Amino acid sequence: MSSSPNRLVTAFPWLFDELDPEEVASFVEQLEPRQVAAGSTLIRHGEPCDTLYLLPEGAVAVSLGDGEHPIDLDEGDSLRLVGDLGVIRPGPASATVRAVEAMDGYALTHASLVELLSGAPSRPAARLLLRLAQRIALRVRDGSAVRFESDAVGHGHLRGLLGPTDVNLGELPTALSSMPRHGKGLGKRAPKDAEQRLIEMLRKEPELSMLGDTALVAIARTVEICSCEPGTVLIEQGAVADGAYYLLDGSAAVTARSEGSHFVVDRRLEPGHLFGQIAFLLAGERTATVEVSEPSTVAVFYSAAITWLVDGGAAGAPTGAHVLHWMAGELADDARAQNDRLLQAWSSRKA
Structure with missing residues (x-):
C-alpha cells in the first residue's frame, strides 16, 4: 500500500486544512502504512499504547474494560483516529479498539512524533500537535459531564470517552x-x-x-x-x-x-x-x-x-x-485518570 495524501486530506480535513500540498505529502511520507485485518485488535485496554492510527476508511469497534463483560462504547465508521493519548504520552490504553472489517490505514508512533519534532518542527507536525491537543481537551471537557445510560442488553454507554467527531474539530480555531x-x-x-x-x-x-x-x-x-x-x-x-x-x-x-x-x-x-x-x-x-x-x-x-x-x-x-x-x-494523563474514575463509577453501579 502506498501513502496517499489525498486519502488522508479527504478523511481528515480538520488536520490538513491550511497546509500546502507539498507539506501534506512530506508529512504523509513520515507515516507507516498499515494493512489491518478484519477482527484484529489495534489497541487493547490496559496494555501499553504509543501509536496513533489514522484510518481513512473502514469501521472499528471500541470497548472499555478487560473482563468477561466489556462495556461497548461504539461501533462504526465515525472513529477514524484512535490512539491519540498514546502517541502524545505513552501509557496504558484507555479502551480496546478492534477492526470490524479489513482496512488500509496509517500509523505514527510516539518515537516518530518525537523525531518529527526534533530540530525545527515542520508546520504539519505543529498542526498535528495542536489538533491532537484540542481533541484530547474536548474529551476531558466532555467526559467531565458524562451521563450514563443502560442499553437493551444491560451494558453501559459511557459518553465522552471516545473523543470528538470531525464536526466538533472543524468548528475549533485553526490557530x-x-x-x-x-x-x-x-x-x-x-x-x-x-x-x-x-x-x-x-x-x-x-x-x-x-x-x-x-x-x-x-x-x-x-x-x-x-x-x-x-x-x-x-x-x-x-x-x-x-x-x-x-x-x-x-x-x-x-x-x-x-x-x-x-x-x-x-x-x-x-x-x-x-x-x-x-x-x-x-x-x-x-x-x-x-x-x-x-x-x-x-x-x-x-x-x-x-x-x-x-x-x-x-x-x-x-x-x-x-x-x-x-x-x-x-x-492525556488527565484523560486516562478520568476514564479510570468513570469505569470505577460504572462498575460500582453494576455491583
Whole structure:
C-alpha cells in the first residue's frame, strides 16, 4: 500500500486544512502504512499504547474494560483516529479498539512524533500537535459531564470517552492566535529569580527535557510570572479566558460543580501542576474555579505568545510546538485518570 495524501486530506480535513500540498505529502511520507485485518485488535485496554492510527476508511469497534463483560462504547465508521493519548504520552490504553472489517490505514508512533519534532518542527507536525491537543481537551471537557445510560442488553454507554467527531474539530480555531486575551492582572510581577526557577522546572517536564537553554529561555520570556496572595482567583468557572497556568510554588484549590454532574472536583494543586489548558486550547469557558491557597508564584502562558513561538520566535527556534506537546501530554494523563474514575463509577453501579 502506498501513502496517499489525498486519502488522508479527504478523511481528515480538520488536520490538513491550511497546509500546502507539498507539506501534506512530506508529512504523509513520515507515516507507516498499515494493512489491518478484519477482527484484529489495534489497541487493547490496559496494555501499553504509543501509536496513533489514522484510518481513512473502514469501521472499528471500541470497548472499555478487560473482563468477561466489556462495556461497548461504539461501533462504526465515525472513529477514524484512535490512539491519540498514546502517541502524545505513552501509557496504558484507555479502551480496546478492534477492526470490524479489513482496512488500509496509517500509523505514527510516539518515537516518530518525537523525531518529527526534533530540530525545527515542520508546520504539519505543529498542526498535528495542536489538533491532537484540542481533541484530547474536548474529551476531558466532555467526559467531565458524562451521563450514563443502560442499553437493551444491560451494558453501559459511557459518553465522552471516545473523543470528538470531525464536526466538533472543524468548528475549533485553526490557530491559537485567533483567540482573544481575556482576564485581569493576577498580582505583582514575580522577582527575577522566578524566571530561572521556571526554566529549571520546565527542564524536568518529559516533552521539554530535550530542549537546550536557549529554547527554554525563549519560552520563559514569553510568559507572565506573577506573585499571588491567598484568595486570588486564577480561574473562575464559566468565565471566558485563554491563559494556561503553571504553579511554581505555593498551592491552589480547584472546585468545579454543576447541576446533574456525577463528579464534583475538589482538589489541591501543588508546585509543578499545569492547569487551564482546556480553555487555552478551545477558546471557551473555564470548567473549574482555581483559587490561591497560600502565597504562590504562577507562570501564565497566553495563546498569542505560544503562536509566536510556534512560528519561530525571536531565536528562530519553533519551541511553541514543544509547549503544545507538553500541554497535550498533561491532558492525556488527565484523560486516562478520568476514564479510570468513570469505569470505577460504572462498575460500582453494576455491583
